[in-house]
Amino acid sequence: xxxxxxxxDKKYGGRQGxxxxxxxxxxxxxxxxxxxxxxxxxxxxxxxxxxxxxxPKKEQAEKREGIRLNKYVANSGMCSRRDADIYISxxxxxxxxxxxxxxxxxxxxxxxVKFDGRKITPEKAEYILLNxxxxxxxxxxxxxxxxxxxxLVANASKAKLDPIGKLDRNTSGxxxxxxxxxxxxxxAHPRNGIRQIYHIELNKELDYEDLQKIKEGLTLxxxxxxxxxxxYVENRPKREIGMELKSTKTHIVQRxxxxxxxxIVNLDRVVYGGLTKKDLPRGHWRPLTKQExxxxxxx
Numbered sequence: 123x124x125x126x127x128x129x130x131d132k133k134y135g136g137r138q139g140x141x142x143x144x145x146x147x148x149x150x151x152x153x154x155x156x157x158x159x160x161x162x163x164x165x166x167x168x169x170x171x172x173x174x175x176x177x178p179k180k181e182q183a184e185k186r187e188g189i190r191l192n193k194y195v196a197n198s199g200m201c202s203r204r205d206a207d208i209y210i211s212x213x214x215x216x217x218x219x220x221x222x223x224x225x226x227x228x229x230x231x232x233x234x235v236k237f238d239g240r241k242i243t244p245e246k247a248e249y250i251l252l253n254x255x256x257x258x259x260x261x262x263x264x265x266x267x268x269x270x271x272x273x274l275v276a277n278a279s280k281a282k283l284d285p286i287g288k289l290d291r292n293t294s295g296x297x298x299x300x301x302x303x304x305x306x307x308x309x310a311h312p313r314n315g316i317r318q319i320y321h322i323e324l325n326k327e328l329d330y331e332d333l334q335k336i337k338e339g340l341t342l343x344x345x346x347x348x349x350x351x352x353x354y355v356e357n358r359p360k361r362e363i364g365m366e367l368k369s370t371k372t373h374i375v376q377r378x379x380x381x382x383x384x385x386i387v388n389l390d391r392v393v394y395g396g397l398t399k400k401d402l403p404r405g406h407w408r409p410l411t412k413q414e415x416x417x418x419x420x421x
Contacts, residue, residue: 188228189244191215191235199246200237214238240304247302249410249418250278253402254297260288275299275407286310287370295320295391296399299407305419309395314421315368317350319393320375325385327360332382336365342377349378366393395421 189197192206195215200206206215213221216236217229229235235242252275254260259270271285283299286306300306309316339348347369355362365375376386392399396417402408410418 188230191217191222191227191229192225194229194235194244195237195242197244197246198235198237198242200242209237243301245281245301247305248279248281248283248300249302249305249415250275250283250299250407251397251402251410252297252299252407253399253404254289254294255405256292256294259291260285260297271297271299274405278407278409289391290373290376290389293389293391294404295389296394296397297391298394298397298410309418309421310370312370316370316395316421317366317368317393318391318395319364319366321355321388321390321392322363322365322375322379322386323388324361324363324379325387328354328363328384332384333363335382336378340378340381342381344371347371347374347378361387 191210192203195201195206195209196203201209207225209215210225210227211223213223214237215222217227217233219234231244252271254271254274257269258274259268261270275283278299279301281301283301284306286298286300286309289295289297298309308314333352333354336349336352339346341347348367350366350368352363352365354360355364367374371377375389379386397410397414
């Protein structure tokens with residue numbers, strides 16, 4: 123297993139400046155540093171505190187009166203409004219289980235709208251890839267002041283994004299965010315077996331016999347665990363390991379090595395479903411390309 127795949131991001135510092143600057147929406151910028159409007163220093167990685175803005179009158183009216191069906195379909199990112207009219211007239215769109223052909227038909231946000239049998243929302247689907255640093259929780263923490271990955275992607279989109287799966291606080295690497303519930307459910311399902319590669323650093327060198335045990339499969343408390351491949355990282359000490367697996371079991375990498383008497387010092391997910399950390403420094407994010415999205419949808 124090539125070292126290039128697993129530690130390509132080591133050439134990056136991955137740390138962002140904390141100096142005074144205007145909020146940036148540049149590609150890959152995480153909301154860290156000082157917020158000018160707040161007038162005081164912020165901890166690195168904390169999301170800027172924003173004042174809640176009044177909802178535009180047009181959006182308020184749409185919530186009361188409903189949204190035209192063609193606009194609803196277009197806003198979901200399926201097609202343009204003009205093409206939406208064509209699909210609606212052809213019977214490709216249903217509202218609450220019934221085909222609607224009527225031009226100008228209005229729907230409520232509480233209605234279930236499907237396009238070719240797939241549930242849609244009036245919000246364009248977005249996909250953001252983050253190279254997570256250590257020290258950030260994936261889910262909320264009860265302890266005040268703890269930082270989460272949501273702080274890092276706060277400026278990535280106006281849509282409500284959720285991470286697919288999770289990485290432990292002290293695990294770094296690739297984490298995908300989206301508001302596309304269908305894709306999130308698909309990627310998180312154990313049956314689909316998403317390809318993942320980890321770069322692992324242990325507290326001591328891994329014995330060759332233990333390496334072979336991992337290759338052959340280990341039986342843990344929740345059953346047999348098989349990996350796709352495992353090997354020493356080329357030109358590195360034998361405490362650095364590359365592992366490819368498709369299991370979605372909780373803390374599976376940590377439990378594999380713990381069962382053999384090893385502790386993990388560093389754990390970095392360098393590949394997720396074909397996505398890599400190339401040109402993505404630690405703590406930064408980027409949107410997926412069209413081809414990357416197509417590849418994930420075809421898994």
